[in-house]
Amino acid sequence: MEESALAQSSLITEGEDAMSGRKSKRMANITATLPVQLLDKIDEMVDADRVPSRSFVIREAVRKYLKEFERK
Numbered sequence: 001m002e003e004s005a006l007a008q009s010s011l012i013t014e015g016e017d018a019m020s021g022r023k024s025k026r027m028a029n030i031t032a033t034l035p036v037q038l039l040d041k042i043d044e045m046v047d048a049d050r051v052p053s054r055s056f057v058i059r060e061a062v063r064k065y066l067k068e069f070e071r072k
Contacts, residue, residue: 032058
C-alpha cells in the first residue's frame with residue numbers, strides 16, 4: 001500500500017491492545033504534535049536503522065507510558 005493511501009486509511013492491521021496486553025488486529029491513525037527536537041531524535045534513530053519507523057517509536061512510548069500509569 002502506498003504511503004498516501006496508508007495515511008488515508010483509518011485502520012491498519014497488527015498491534016497489541018496496550019491496556020489488556022491482548023493481540024489486536026486494529027490500529028487507528030492519529031495526528032500528534034511533537035517538539036521538533038523530539039522528532040529529530042526519532043528520525044535519527046530511524047535513519048540509523050535502530051528502529052523501523054516513527055510510528056513504532058511512538059507506539060512503544062505510549063505502551064510503556066500506559067503500563068507505568070496502570071501501576072500507580
